[in-house]
Amino acid sequence: MPNKKIRTLLIYQLLEKYSDENHPLCGARLIELLAEKGIDCDRKSIYRDIDALKEIGFDILFVKGRGSNGGYFLASRKFQLPEVVLLIDAVTSAGFITPKKTAALVDKLKSLVSEEQAKSLVSQVYVNPTASKCDNEEIYIIIDSLHDAIIQRHKVSFTYRRRNVDFRKNRKFTDKSFKVSPYALIWKDDHYYLVCNNEKYDNLMNLRIDRMKKLHILNESARHISEVSAYTSEFDTQDYSSKMFNMFSGEDCEVSLICDYNLLEEMLDRFGVSIPLSYHDTEHFKTTVNATLSDGFVSWLMQYGSAVCVLSPPELVDMIKQKAQSITDVYK
Numbered sequence: 001m002p003n004k005k006i007r008t009l010l011i012y013q014l015l016e017k018y019s020d021e022n023h024p025l026c027g028a029r030l031i032e033l034l035a036e037k038g039i040d041c042d043r044k045s046i047y048r049d050i051d052a053l054k055e056i057g058f059d060i061l062f063v064k065g066r067g068s069n070g071g072y073f074l075a076s077r078k079f080q081l082p083e084v085v086l087l088i089d090a091v092t093s094a095g096f097i098t099p100k101k102t103a104a105l106v107d108k109l110k111s112l113v114s115e116e117q118a119k120s121l122v123s124q125v126y127v128n129p130t131a132s133k134c135d136n137e138e139i140y141i142i143i144d145s146l147h148d149a150i151i152q153r154h155k156v157s158f159t160y161r162r163r164n165v166d167f168r169k170n171r172k173f174t175d176k177s178f179k180v181s182p183y184a185l186i187w188k189d190d191h192y193y194l195v196c197n198n199e200k201y202d203n204l205m206n207l208r209i210d211r212m213k214k215l216h217i218l219n220e221s222a223r224h225i226s227e228v229s230a231y232t233s234e235f236d237t238q239d240y241s242s243k244m245f246n247m248f249s250g251e252d253c254e255v256s257l258i259c260d261y262n263l264l265e266e267m268l269d270r271f272g273v274s275i276p277l278s279y280h281d282t283e284h285f286k287t288t289v290n291a292t293l294s295d296g297f298v299s300w301l302m303q304y305g306s307a308v309c310v311l312s313p314p315e316l317v318d319m320i321k322q323k324a325q326s327i328t329d330v331y332k
Contacts, residue, residue, distance in 0.1 A: 020114040024071035134210035158215040181222035197228040250294035256311040
């Protein structure tokens with residue numbers, strides 16, 4: 001085996017796997033690790049190879065120390081430790097990723113940092129053993145196929161599974177076939193959704209991806225977004241997502257609200273800092289936002305109780321009154 005041709009690459013791989021600021025690799029340790037891979041060399045060869053790696057842009061630093069405590073380490077990586085922690089947190093908390101895929105992804109993310117840093121992640125990252133995870137192992141293939149269908153602007157077909165409980169209290173599933181035009185994938189409220197159009201209707205709907213099975217890309221063009229929504233050219237994911245509450249679909253509308261001042265930050269976080277704000281009285285402010293008229297929006301507003309009052313539109317006011325009355329009736 002031509003040692004000189006692969007030795008430089010192996011040194012980089014060893015630094016990537018084993019070294020960090022607190023765990024540098026000295027020349028003797030690098031020679032030892034290379035020997036385990038069948039590569040014999042001396043210290044001068046190590047130094048020349050590291051200089052070559054630095055010349056082509058790799059950020060390799062040397063830290064002084066006594067004996068094996070000093071050495072070289074890879075100072076810059078594509079992902080820093082805090083970034084990897086954030087990614088692992090996101091993967092472990094995502095309900096649409098199966099336990100098997102979660103474990104595989106976490107292992108891959110750990111490989112982005114040094115071996116010693118990866119060990120520290122085990123104690124830093126908390127994985128909730130009771131977290132709800134889907135059991136649909138097709139989800140990776142489905143996401144990939146949906147992405148291709150959106151790019152190609154083709155319709156897709158699939159089986160959609162819902163959970164039910166019958167009169168004998170037995171859990172069961174009902175499957176329904178769908179043929180839709182796909183427009184976007186949105187991760188919201190801890191679930192992954194497909195925004196699409198059911199060919200039977202002229203509007204948009206949101207379907208959970210973890211409930212899809214047997215998805216196929218069809219040789220049939222998707223309907224243009226202008227046929228099923230207010231978007232004239234392209235689907236606006238950011239705009240659409242900002243108006244959705246619990247991913248309920250409905251008609252877009254302009255909503256006027258009176259809110260307690262202690263909800264100011266929450267409203268700005270939810271609707272954006274550009275929403276209009278005006279003085280109402282010493283304890284309340286007034287604002288106007290764009291949202292989707294739906295049961296999800298009604299439930300979201302009602303969580304604030306008397307701290308939020310809807311002024312318009314009238315149909316939203318009526319929906320809230322009806323919802324409040326139905327809750328009152330339950331407790332009579």
